[in-house]
Amino acid sequence: MATAPPPAPCTAEDEEPPSMAPHVPREHREQHGKDAPPGFIPPMAAEDVAAVEAVLGYDFADKSLVELALTHGSFYYPYRPGDTYERLEYLGDGVLTCLMSREVFRTYRTLPPGPLTRLRAANVDTEKLARVAVLRGLHRFLRHKAPQLEGQIHVFIEEMCKYPVHSNGLLDPPKVLSDIVESLIGAIYFDSNFDQEEVWRVFRNLADPLISLETLGKHPVSELFEFCQKTRRGVKIMKDEWDKNLKVEVLIDGELVGSATYAQKKEIAQNRAAKAALDKLKETLGQTESELAPAHVSEPFDELDIPGTLNTNAS
Amino acid sequence: MATAPPPAPCTAEDEEPPSMAPHVPREHREQHGKDAPPGFIPPMAAEDVAAVEAVLGYDFADKSLVELALTHGSFYYPYRPGDTYERLEYLGDGVLTCLMSREVFRTYRTLPPGPLTRLRAANVDTEKLARVAVLRGLHRFLRHKAPQLEGQIHVFIEEMCKYPVHSNGLLDPPKVLSDIVESLIGAIYFDSNFDQEEVWRVFRNLADPLISLETLGKHPVSELFEFCQKTRRGVKIMKDEWDKNLKVEVLIDGELVGSATYAQKKEIAQNRAAKAALDKLKETLGQTESELAPAHVSEPFDELDIPGTLNTNAS
Numbered sequence: 001m002a003t004a005p006p007p008a009p010c011t012a013e014d015e016e017p018p019s020m021a022p023h024v025p026r027e028h029r030e031q032h033g034k035d036a037p038p039g040f041i042p043p044m045a046a047e048d049v050a051a052v053e054a055v056l057g058y059d060f061a062d063k064s065l066v067e068l069a070l071t072h073g074s075f076y077y078p079y080r081p082g083d084t085y086e087r088l089e090y091l092g093d094g095v096l097t098c099l100m101s102r103e104v105f106r107t108y109r110t111l112p113p114g115p116l117t118r119l120r121a122a123n124v125d126t127e128k129l130a131r132v133a134v135l136r137g138l139h140r141f142l143r144h145k146a147p148q149l150e151g152q153i154h155v156f157i158e159e160m161c162k163y164p165v166h167s168n169g170l171l172d173p174p175k176v177l178s179d180i181v182e183s184l185i186g187a188i189y190f191d192s193n194f195d196q197e198e199v200w201r202v203f204r205n206l207a208d209p210l211i212s213l214e215t216l217g218k219h220p221v222s223e224l225f226e227f228c229q230k231t232r233r234g235v236k237i238m239k240d241e242w243d244k245n246l247k248v249e250v251l252i253d254g255e256l257v258g259s260a261t262y263a264q265k266k267e268i269a270q271n272r273a274a275k276a277a278l279d280k281l282k283e284t285l286g287q288t289e290s291e292l293a294p295a296h297v298s299e300p301f302d303e304l305d306i307p308g309t310l311n312t313n314a315s
Numbered sequence: 316m317a318t319a320p321p322p323a324p325c326t327a328e329d330e331e332p333p334s335m336a337p338h339v340p341r342e343h344r345e346q347h348g349k350d351a352p353p354g355f356i357p358p359m360a361a362e363d364v365a366a367v368e369a370v371l372g373y374d375f376a377d378k379s380l381v382e383l384a385l386t387h388g389s390f391y392y393p394y395r396p397g398d399t400y401e402r403l404e405y406l407g408d409g410v411l412t413c414l415m416s417r418e419v420f421r422t423y424r425t426l427p428p429g430p431l432t433r434l435r436a437a438n439v440d441t442e443k444l445a446r447v448a449v450l451r452g453l454h455r456f457l458r459h460k461a462p463q464l465e466g467q468i469h470v471f472i473e474e475m476c477k478y479p480v481h482s483n484g485l486l487d488p489p490k491v492l493s494d495i496v497e498s499l500i501g502a503i504y505f506d507s508n509f510d511q512e513e514v515w516r517v518f519r520n521l522a523d524p525l526i527s528l529e530t531l532g533k534h535p536v537s538e539l540f541e542f543c544q545k546t547r548r549g550v551k552i553m554k555d556e557w558d559k560n561l562k563v564e565v566l567i568d569g570e571l572v573g574s575a576t577y578a579q580k581k582e583i584a585q586n587r588a589a590k591a592a593l594d595k596l597k598e599t600l601g602q603t604e605s606e607l608a609p610a611h612v613s614e615p616f617d618e619l620d621i622p623g624t625l626n627t628n629a630s
Contacts, residue, residue, distance in 0.1 A: 081427055087420065090428040094416025094435070101409025102509060105402065112396055113405040120409070194417060196511055 041076070043067055048141055055136050056184060058202050060191050069183040072144035072176060085183035092186030096124045099200050108213060115213065122211045127171055129178030131160060132207050138184070139177055149176055168217045169271040172264060181206070220274040227278065228252065235277075237270060250277035257281060356391070358382055363456055370451050371499060373517050375506050384498040387459035387491060400498035407501030411439045414515050423528060430528065437526045442486055444493030446475060447522050453499070454492055464491055483532045484586040487579060496521070535589040542593065543567065550592075552585060565592035572596060 044067040052066050053059055060066055065088070073084045100120040108116065122128060133139045134157055142149075152174040159171050185203055192198040204210070218226075221237070228235040236251040245261040248269040258277025262269035359382040367381050368374055375381055380403070388399045415435040423431065437443060448454045449472055457464075467489040474486050500518055507513040519525070533541075536552070543550040551566040558576075563584040565573040573592030577584035 082425055086428045087426075087431070090431050091416055091420045094413045098409045098413030098511075101406055102504075105406045105505075110397055111402075113401045116402070116405050189417075190420075194511075196413075196509075 044070070044141075044143065052138065052141055052184070055138060055206075056188070056202050057205055058188050058191075058198070060187070062191055065187040065191050066184075067143070069187040070138075070141050070143050070180055072142060072146065072149070072179075074144045074146035074149075077145070085179060088183035088186035088190070089179045090186065091189055092182035092184070093124075094186075095189045095196060095199055096182065096185055096203065099196060099203065100124050103200075103210070111213070119211065119213060119216060122166060122216055123207065126175055126178040127166055127173050128207070128211065129181040130156065130173035130175075131166070133177040133181050134160060136206055138180055142176065142180055144176070149174060153177065165215065166211060166217060168219050169267070170220065170275055172262070172268050220271050220278060224250070224274040224278050227281065237273065239266065239270070248273040250274060252277065252281065359385070359456075359458065367453065367456055367499070370453060370521075371503070371517050372520055373503050373506075373513070375502070377506055380502040380506050381499075382458070384502040385453075385456050385458050385495055387457060387461065387464070387494075389459045389461035389464075392460070400494060403498040403501035403505065404494045405501065406504055407497035407499070408439075409501075410504045410511065410514055411497065411500055411518065414511060414518065415439050418515075418525070426528070434526065434528060434531060437481060437531055438522065441490055441493040442481055442488050443522070443526065444496040445471065445488035445490075446481070448492040448496050449475060451521055453495055457491065457495055459491070464489060468492065480530065481526060481532060483534050484582065485535065485590055487577070487583050535586050535593060539565070539589040539593050542596065552588065554581065554585070563588040565589060567592065567596065 043064075046063075049060075049063050049066045052070070068083065069085050069088050071084050073079060073081075073086065076083055097120070100123050101116075103123075104111070104116050104119045108119070111119075134153075139153055153176075156171065156173050156177065160173075163171060185199060188202055189196070189199045209215075224235060227233075234253050236254075238249045238251060240247050240249075243261075245263045246266050246269045247259060247261045248266070249256055250258040250273050257280050258273050258275070260269050260272035260276055262272060358379075361378075364375075364378050364381045367385070383398065384400050384403050386399050388394060388396075388401065391398055412435070415438050416431075418438075419426070419431050419434045423434070426434075449468075454468055468491075471486065471488050471492065475488075478486060500514060503517055504511070504514045524530075539550060542548075549568050551569075553564045553566060555562055555564075560576040560578045561581050561584045562574060562576045563581070564571055565588045572595050573588050573590070575584050575587035575591055577587060
């Protein structure tokens with residue numbers, strides 16, 4: 001069985017980002033001839049199925065599961081719920097939760113549940129799985145007919161290259177990308193007669209490197225509050241409720257230090273504003289990030305919980 | 316291996332509720348003599364470990380896991396994080412999520428993810444697992460030193476007897492009860508070298524009968540809104556923000572029809588008020604519950620999502 005190929009380059013400025021060349025599924029290339037009946041939707045080509053299997057390093061007994069796991073709800077009109085990846089995604093989500101729980105439980109023998117949960121989440125959240133989809137090229141096999149998805153995926157790939165590692169809330173990955181990783185994992189779980197070791201072998205390769213306690217970054221809002229607490233600064237995160245662009249501003253001791261806009265999601269705007277403020281503060285202080293926010297194993301973890309509300313004062 | 320005993324009686328008025336006689340662990344009975352050094356905390360007695368194993372129908376290779384899975388954070392002073400059930404609870408939560416996902420995925424071959432998720436949740440939520448703990452008598456082996464827990468468990472057992480089946484949000488079970496079911500499940504997963512089939516065998520027996528699509532009840536708030544929509548009534552759920560007792564009132568076409576107070580949790584008060592209103596409406600209409608709210612397989616399920624806010628108008 002083939003193993004997963006190495007991640008696409010996305011770590012150095014002089015390297016190329018993952019290919020955005022549209023993948024034309026073989027079915028479209030070969031079967032759009034005059035012979036096909038009107039409305040005929042050909043199955044995924046055997047060559048593409050094999051390519052996906054090679055990426056996964058898993059040989060499906062039931063090859064039709066590959067097609068199912070990669071078929072978005074928009075692919076058929078009218079909607080055919082039984083022919084989309086949704087049920088497999090649900091199953092994959094369940095088994096990944098279990099296997100990542102086990103992994104961090106086994107790896108960190110004395111770590112309390114709080115950080116265990118954060119480690120688990122970071123390794124199976126939307127951003128991590130969307131990164132996996134792109135780095136392994138799985139997004140190229142997505143079957144859909146929702147034109148806006150291509151643009152969203154394109155933007156994500158560009159942004160992803162700015163953040164070679166998990167951004168902790170600065171990116172807004174299209175859910176469809178993490179969906180197809182979960183659905184392919186669900187498909188393997190089902191196809192292997194619910195063999196969790198087989199699922200783990202595949203996921204472990206796909207998701208390599210896993211996020212460890214050492215590489216687990218901090219959430220920018222938590223880090224900002226923590227930093228201001230340590231250095232006795234007053235911090236206020238302000239949002240203009242009337243602004244369509246969802247502008248969020250960070251005031252430190254009453255002075256505007258960072259801001260960001262992200263019209264699609266308030267939370268992303270807030271996280272980016274916090275990150276901008278942190279970068280500014282660190283630059284001003286002439287301190288390096290590593291000095292200010294080391295990820296020590298012995299740190300208390302509860303403080304990393306994200307404040308749920310805006311306009312909070314932590315001085 | 317012993318199998319799980321039948322559930323304690325809690326279904327008929329003339330039967331006794333589950334025993335509330337305090338279980339004095341054998342260690343306390345036998346080892347509180349003058350020989351014990353000051354501050355000495357004896358391990359769980361072998362007899363009690365065996366009793367728990369009999370309830371679970373599982374024979375632990377490492378018997379110390381039983382004690383660990385039943386030891387609440389309050390048991391040791393100062394707090395000894397490595398000697399409490401928290402990590403096992405985390406692991407058990409993960410494996411139960413996976414196994415219930417698989418169970419409903421396999422049982423309902425065409426059901427969409429929404430109802431699959433609701434079915435999974437209902438079978439592993441705090442109320443379901445707390446019921447399992449009480450019905451199997453596992454709560455009697457809980458090791459803790461938090462006096463308030465006894466009272467909370469006592470209240471829950473009394474309330475539980477009023478609702479022979481899952482109440483869908485009318486009860487407020489102490490989390491400790493569901494915790495110990497998860498931690499015992501986590502302990503079995505760990506002890507069996509992560510054998511999911513062994514875990515499923517134990518849980519399937521413990522949790523019998525599982526909640527099926529046919530027995531899955533509706534959330535009272537959803538049911539109320541649905542009922543009022545069907546019968547073209549205006550419904551308003553009102554909460555007095557200044558009332559310490561968290562009184563919630565339900566107005567139907569401007570008239571007070573149901574109310575409830577529950578100072579500990581706003582959500583429970585809201586659910587109980589909705590249930591009271593529904594009961595009143597049905598009584599008034601002379602219709603039976605089964606006529607009004609049958610759980611048909613073919614029903615749309617999205618409407619069962621709970622409105623997140625109070626003071627909502629659905630007329």
